[in-house]
Amino acid sequence: MLKNNKILHDIDLMDLADFEDETFVINLLRILRDHKSIKLLSLHIQGIRPSDQIESHLIKSLQSDHFMRRLFVPTIPDNARWAQNGVTVAGGHGEGSTNNKLCSPYFLCVVDDDQIGIIADTWNHRIIQWKFGKRNGQVIAGGNGNGNRLDQLHCPTDILIDKETNSFIICDRNNRRVVRWSRHDGTTRGEILIDSTHCYGLAMDDQRYLYVSDFEKHEVRRYQLGDKNGIRIAGGNGRGDDLNQFNYPTHLFVDRQQSVYVSDWHNHRVMKWIKGAKEGIVVAGGQGYGSELTQVYPVGLFVDTLGTVYVADEQNHRVARWPQGAKQGTVIVGGHGSGAEANQFIYPNGLSFDCHNNLYVVDKDNNRVQRFSLE
Numbered sequence: 163m164l165k166n167n168k169i170l171h172d173i174d175l176m177d178l179a180d181f182e183d184e185t186f187v188i189n190l191l192r193i194l195r196d197h198k199s200i201k202l203l204s205l206h207i208q209g210i211r212p213s214d215q216i217e218s219h220l221i222k223s224l225q226s227d228h229f230m231r232r233l234f235v236p237t238i239p240d241n242a243r244w245a246q247n248g249v250t251v252a253g254g255h256g257e258g259s260t261n262n263k264l265c266s267p268y269f270l271c272v273v274d275d276d277q278i279g280i281i282a283d284t285w286n287h288r289i290i291q292w293k294f295g296k297r298n299g300q301v302i303a304g305g306n307g308n309g310n311r312l313d314q315l316h317c318p319t320d321i322l323i324d325k326e327t328n329s330f331i332i333c334d335r336n337n338r339r340v341v342r343w344s345r346h347d348g349t350t351r352g353e354i355l356i357d358s359t360h361c362y363g364l365a366m367d368d369q370r371y372l373y374v375s376d377f378e379k380h381e382v383r384r385y386q387l388g389d390k391n392g393i394r395i396a397g398g399n400g401r402g403d404d405l406n407q408f409n410y411p412t413h414l415f416v417d418r419q420q421s422v423y424v425s426d427w428h429n430h431r432v433m434k435w436i437k438g439a440k441e442g443i444v445v446a447g448g449q450g451y452g453s454e455l456t457q458v459y460p461v462g463l464f465v466d467t468l469g470t471v472y473v474a475d476e477q478n479h480r481v482a483r484w485p486q487g488a489k490q491g492t493v494i495v496g497g498h499g500s501g502a503e504a505n506q507f508i509y510p511n512g513l514s515f516d517c518h519n520n521l522y523v524v525d526k527d528n529n530r531v532q533r534f535s536l537e
Contacts, residue, residue, distance in 0.1 A: 237467045240485060244495055244521050247504035248532030251294035251522070252279055257529045259286050261298040264529040268319045269413070269462060269512035272522055279522065279531055280330065282318045282512075289321055289332060289343070294533065303330060303343040303352065310337050312351040320364045320413065331372065333361040340364070340374060356390050359383075363413040367420050375411040375424065382411060382422055382435070396422055396435040396442060403429045405441035413512070415465045423471065425460035432460050432471055432484070446471050446484040446491060453478050455490040462512035462524065474510045474523065481513060481523060495521065495534050502528050 253264035265285040272279055281299070283290045288305035304315035316336035323345075324331055330343045332352070340361055341352040360378035367373070372385045374392070381398035385391075397408040409428035416422050420437040423445065430451050433442035447458035459477035466472070469486035472494070480496035496507045508527035515521055521534040 238470065238515070238519050240468070240470065242519065243537045244534040245537055246495060246534075248495065248523065248525075248534050249504075250530045251533045252281060252292040252299060252531035254528070254530035261290070261301065264290070264531075266526050267511070267524050267529065267531070268526065269321060270514055270522060270524050270531060271321060271323060272514045272516050273323070277516075279514075280321055280323065281524070281531065282321050282332070284317050284319060284335075287315045287317065289315070289318060289330060292531070302345075303332060303349075308336070312341075312353070315341075319362050322364050322366055324366065324370070326370060331355065331364060331366070333364050333374070335361060340372075355387065356385060356392070362411065363425070365414040365416040365422070367416045368418055371420075373414050373416055373422055375414055377410045377412065377427075380408040380411060382408075382414065382424060395437075396424060396433075396439075405433075405443075408433070412460070413462045415463050417465055423463060423465050425463050425473065427460065430457060430459055432458070432463060432473055445469075445486070446473055446482070446488075451477070455482070455492065458482060458491065462510075462514075464513055464515060472513060472515075472521075474513050476509050476511060476526075479507045479510065481510060481521070495523065504532075507532075 255263050257263065257265050259265060264283050267281050268284045269282040270279045277294045279292045279294060281290050281292060287308040288301050289303035290299040291302045292299035304318065306314045308314065308316040310316065315332065315334050318332050319335045320333040322331050328345045330345060332341050332343065334341050338358060338360055339354050340356040340359065342355050343349055343352040356374065359374060360376050361374050362377045363375040365373040370387060372387060373382055374385065375382050379398060380401045381394050382396040383392040384395045397411065399406045401407065401409050403409060408424065408426045412425045412427045414422060414424055422435045424433045424435065426433050431444050431447035434445045435442045447460060449456040451457060451459065458473060458475045460473045461476045462474040464472045471484040473482055475482050479500045480493045482491035483494050484491040496510060498506050500506065500508050507523065507525045510523050511526040512524035513522065519536045523532045525532050
């Protein structure tokens, strides 16, 4: 299959479910990792839940310098359940600006191999890195008060990691700009990628196109890195509730077909815009504001390979799951009213999964991040 005298530029494993023998899969991953002529590997896991052995080899592969870091999240079983009591893994010591506290955090991304959360600590005007379970985090961007200098942020609301450049891309909301900060030690200032945008949410696809929601123009634009203009790919038809409109779009998710999922906040719905479409499809909510299972006040979201939408339902203090084509969601954590108990939230905002499908929720007004383990 792999010949040492042949340079392979692109190998695409479409479905590991085709391989029933776990030993074969592990050996294949080992060969791919050690084959230094491979310049690009796009690995898609569908239809199986990897064993600990397979996950171990995946993580080792992703840490290899010559191995392209493109790993698609395993399908989450449609009957998956999570512990109903969360464990605080960051913050939880009240509101504040010291490194053991958060102040209305909005979003996080999880670095699996190190069990680290990168948190948009919004009202502290900083990005903080937190080794889960440790008492203190470490400021890695901003933290110099609110302002528009390049060493400052003003209410950042979203962040993603660009592994190609080993940097963070940050939605610096109140400065109306998107900025990049290097992940290298000693970085003290960022650079402006996009300015004059009322950004709220960010996403990046496989081809490194950057997607940005604009809550003032009620649109989503796609940018090639280095291009400050971009092209509008969703909305932009004024504020409204028609299928070609948004009313305050917030967080985004983009799948490998470049379909964009948008939390359409004030329309109480999540929209899916297929690449090239002129209007979106309602995939969650759309039934007005309320606490019924058909209703949602969406912010952070995640979509698995089956098209199941997981959404932080902020005003209902819960996280809901909407399978593809569902008319209503199911509550997977929270939903016990507003509060600070282990099974409660006060305005959950961001969510993320690790490679073991454990769920992490940014519990904004409790100033903490909660982990809910997969059962």
